[in-house]
Amino acid sequence: MKQHYDLIVIGAGSAGLSVAIGMKRLGFDVLLIERNDHRVGGDCLNDGCVPSKALIHVSRMVHQARQSTRFGMKVDGDIDLATVMQYVRERQDIIRAHENAAYFRKAEGLDVELGTARFVGSQEIEVNGERTSAKNIVLCTGSLPQTLNVPGVEQVTVYTHQNLFELDQLPKRLLVVGAGPIGMEMSQAFRRLGSNVTVVGSDDRILSKELPDASAILQNRLEEEGITFRLGAKVTAFTDAHTAEVTLADGETEQVPFDVVLVAIGRTFRFDDLNLPAAGIDLDDKGRLKLNDYLQTTNPHVFAAGDAAAGAPAGARYFSHAAELHASTLITNLISPGGKPFDKKLSYDNFSWVTFTDPEIATFGLLEEDLKKRDIAFERIVYEFAQDDRAVVEDYEYARMILFVEPQSINPFSTKIFGGTVIAPNAGELAQELILAVQHKLTAGDFFNKIYPYPTASRVNKNVWVDRILEGVPGVLKKAVKWLY
Ligand SMILES: Cc1cc2nc3c(=O)[nH]c(=O)nc-3n(C[C@H](O)[C@H](O)[C@H](O)COP(=O)(O)OP(=O)(O)OC[C@H]3O[C@@H](n4cnc5c(N)ncnc54)[C@H](O)[C@@H]3O)c2cc1C
Ligand SMILES: NC(=O)c1ccc[n+]([C@@H]2O[C@H](COP(=O)([O-])OP(=O)(O)OC[C@H]3O[C@@H](n4cnc5c(N)ncnc54)[C@H](O)[C@@H]3O)[C@@H](O)[C@H]2O)c1
Numbered sequence: 400m401k402q403h404y405d406l407i408v409i410g411a412g413s414a415g416l417s418v419a420i421g422m423k424r425l426g427f428d429v430l431l432i433e434r435n436d437h438r439v440g441g442d443c444l445n446d447g448c449v450p451s452k453a454l455i456h457v458s459r460m461v462h463q464a465r466q467s468t469r470f471g472m473k474v475d476g477d478i479d480l481a482t483v484m485q486y487v488r489e490r491q492d493i494i495r496a497h498e499n500a501a502y503f504r505k506a507e508g509l510d511v512e513l514g515t516a517r518f519v520g521s522q523e524i525e526v527n528g529e530r531t532s533a534k535n536i537v538l539c540t541g542s543l544p545q546t547l548n549v550p551g552v553e554q555v556t557v558y559t560h561q562n563l564f565e566l567d568q569l570p571k572r573l574l575v576v577g578a579g580p581i582g583m584e585m586s587q588a589f590r591r592l593g594s595n596v597t598v599v600g601s602d603d604r605i606l607s608k609e610l611p612d613a614s615a616i617l618q619n620r621l622e623e624e625g626i627t628f629r630l631g632a633k634v635t636a637f638t639d640a641h642t643a644e645v646t647l648a649d650g651e652t653e654q655v656p657f658d659v660v661l662v663a664i665g666r667t668f669r670f671d672d673l674n675l676p677a678a679g680i681d682l683d684d685k686g687r688l689k690l691n692d693y694l695q696t697t698n699p700h701v702f703a704a705g706d707a708a709a710g711a712p713a714g715a716r717y718f719s720h721a722a723e724l725h726a727s728t729l730i731t732n733l734i735s736p737g738g739k740p741f742d743k744k745l746s747y748d749n750f751s752w753v754t755f756t757d758p759e760i761a762t763f764g765l766l767e768e769d770l771k772k773r774d775i776a777f778e779r780i781v782y783e784f785a786q787d788d789r790a791v792v793e794d795y796e797y798a799r800m801i802l803f804v805e806p807q808s809i810n811p812f813s814t815k816i817f818g819g820t821v822i823a824p825n826a827g828e829l830a831q832e833l834i835l836a837v838q839h840k841l842t843a844g845d846f847f848n849k850i851y852p853y854p855t856a857s858r859v860n861k862n863v864w865v866d867r868i869l870e871g872v873p874g875v876l877k878k879a880v881k882w883l884y
Contacts (some may be wrong), residue, residue, distance in 0.1 A: 412441015414705025
């Protein structure tokens with residue numbers, strides 16, 4: 400470790416790796432600090448995206464195998480969770496082979512220090528008993544699962560995403576507290592692997608950050624798969640190590656027995672070990688880093704990226720690709736000589752995310768509430784997949800696309816998309832064209848004039864426009880065309 404760097408990055412998760420590698424490749428002298436080698440890759444690799452998506456993959460295979468009994472196949476027996484988790488760990492190890500301290504030192508020439516960093520001055524850090532400083536420092540320290548503080552919780556082994564993937568026996572009864580993305584992805588995965596799953600969610604619908612259409616379609620599918628929901632409800636106590644007292648929406652209470660309880664009720668932060676006061680870095684009233692539009696803390700030399708940037712004025716987005724967006728925004732600003740007036744503000748206008756349930760939910764661009772808040776005139780168009788041949792042959796007619804688009808004008812080909820949601824199998828892939836369309840202001844005509852091979856699933860991206868365009872051609876134009884014919 401040197402005495403001084405151009406940049407110090409604390410935390411080697413999605414955010415820290417993007418900032419550190421990006422700046423190093425641009426020729427800067429960068430120190431990356433992470434608690435220990437096993438944490439390199441952060442939540443995403445170790446106990447977030449990667450293990451959850453590997454588990455979802457296995458559970459989908461099991462589910463599809465069971466579905467084939469409909470066609471006369473004989474499928475029975477139970478899965479062995481230890482073997483499933485072995486697969487999950489193998490997949491993580493493949494990625495870990497190129498996400499570890501030794502690899503980044505050799506392949507990227509990064510200085511990587513394994514230890515817990517703390518501020519000892521405005522631009523000075525102490526790690527492993529040694530001090531170092533930098534022109535700028537980026538906090539990429541992530542977030543933690545919120546804890547469920549109810550009476551009796553001390554008698555319960557509470558699982559969060561941090562220890563869920565250590566389970567080696569399938570719980571017969573899984574209680575999931577929280578109906579957000581972790582709760583929904585994991586409920587379905589465990590249900591498909593064979594657990595009886597009950598979900599307790601405090602909002603009156605699942606995935607309350609999504610459009611109500613998406614919540615309703617997904618809940619219906621999950622109920623068909625056998626998941627039980629208690630919504631508008633809360634776990635108010637644990638009466639013993641395997642029983643939760645749930646207060647329901649109508650005020651009644653219900654005792655819910657369980658073998659394992661997974662708590663996924665959002666994120667929180669702990670900054671105590673960083674000694675932020677030594678660097679003049681303030682927190683906001685929610686305990687998040689106080690940030691401006693440029694991801695700068697109250698110390699002008701210290702910035703934040705990734706989950707740690709949840710206090711940004713643009714809002715909180717807890718995603719690996721949000722960390723990448725923060726990293727590119729920061730790097731652009733750090734290397735541009737202009738200063739504030741020319742710097743890039745963090746914006747989520749072109750942001751998107753996917754919830755990897757089956758069906759998936761992909762949400763992108765400006766949301767309905769953004770459009771209303773900004774007083775932007777829009778129309779909501781809905782495409783039911785029941786009209787699509789591919790959806791019919793593959794049995795997903797329930798799927799739906801909702802787009803927020805410019806109001807119909809004299810030229811129906813010119814309509815642009817502001818944003819929307821697709822709920823369908825592989826919605827994350829179907830939506831990629833739409834995401835590009837939002838970002839590059841493509842028009843209805845661009846989709847209408849594209850020849851989509853029949854019957855690709857993404858033909859829906861054209862079909863959503865067809866009726867609107869044909870009906871939108873002005874009558875006088877139709878008459879003129881007929882007269883000329
Ligand atoms: C179950 C689950 C599934 C998810 N699925 C997806 C998904 O499919 N797609 C998606 O985009 N997002 C997903 N996410 C969210 C995504 O994992 C996070 O948004 C992302 O990992 C955040 O990255 P980060 O770099 O900000 O933080 P982290 O990955 O948490 O990294 C922060 C690092 O900082 C280190 N650190 C903290 N303090 C110090 C210190 N003082 N000194 C040294 N090191 C320190 C920590 O050890 C940690 O490794 C999921 C999350 C969970 C929990
Ligand atoms: N596919 C993906 O990209 C993906 C997958 C998983 C997680 N993530 C990220 O991880 C973050 C954390 O996920 P999460 O699901 O924990 O958080 P979340 O905040 O998105 O959802 C938690 C849900 O729990 C509810 N809740 C809060 N307190 C409760 C209580 N006491 N009892 C019952 N319900 C309660 C909340 O109202 C909310 O609906 C998400 O914001 C998401 O960005 C992303």
